[in-house]
Amino acid sequence: MKISTKGRYALRLMLDLAINNTGEYIPIKRIAERQEISEKYLEQIITQISRAGFVRSVRGSQGGYQLANPPEAYTVGMILRLMEGELSPVACLDEPGSCDRADRCVTVDIWRQIKDAVENVVDNITLADLVKSYHEKGNCEYFI
Amino acid sequence: MKISTKGRYALRLMLDLAINNTGEYIPIKRIAERQEISEKYLEQIITQISRAGFVRSVRGSQGGYQLANPPEAYTVGMILRLMEGELSPVACLDEPGSCDRADRCVTVDIWRQIKDAVENVVDNITLADLVKSYHEKGNCEYFI
DNA sequence: AGCTAATCATATCGAAATGATATGATTTAA
């Protein structure tokens, strides 16, 4: 029941962009420094994020990334799902027909409830909430 | 964010014992047949369960396992935790001091909320609930 | 006494996932 580092890194990356959301394009290198995450690994991650249209990118010198939308537009759930896929405790919930006896299954209700509970949390927290929390906690450069 | 098959198998195993909770000792072989799970794999799993005192065992011919307590005494959470460890989305919540900046961390609140939400589900469903649901659904021999 | 069915205890294995590097092409401002 763990969230992968990829998911967590993606969240930190997006939060970093949200905190530094000045209109300028921020290179991955800066984020890698601030977050102490491998630059190359972050590149892979932001590639996925970029393909999903969550960020704008400018190539070449002086290039970088910025949020495509205001921080309020991104829930934690959106970001985690991008890296992790559906936030289900079992595959059955997402692949229709993967369990052929779903109508008689006793445990699927549990998995459904877990999924709903998790989604209820992550879909109701936005990057804007995290930015606010960040400033309240004392402007520390680092977070996990 | 997946629950391992070990956790799910443990739940099915315990549910099988709960459904066949007649006072007799049930050999792993029977459960393996009914649940269509490898006998040897189930042995490993029930060894852990047995060491935790959740079941009584009798060795030798005519031996087997039975629940140590009535089905009401077992929550889904107890069983999953036995196989999965703590139901936390990040290790940080369980290993005190693993993150040295926890007081300034912006995301730890999210992980905490997720953990609480999951626990609120699994700690409020008992094997007795599942047995009831099983009988309501039509006595199917199989479930996942 | 001996056979058989069961638990108990480890060791090992293959495949997949994870987390990360490595290499290099392409683009663009200065």
Add this chain to the structure above:
DNA sequence: TTAAATCATATCATTTCGATATGATTAGCT
């Protein structure tokens, strides 16, 4: 032209996962 950046794959080492293999021990039954 050069440097700094995104973009695109390939590769790698380690761990985890799910499962099997081997064999010792225990105890009921004939």
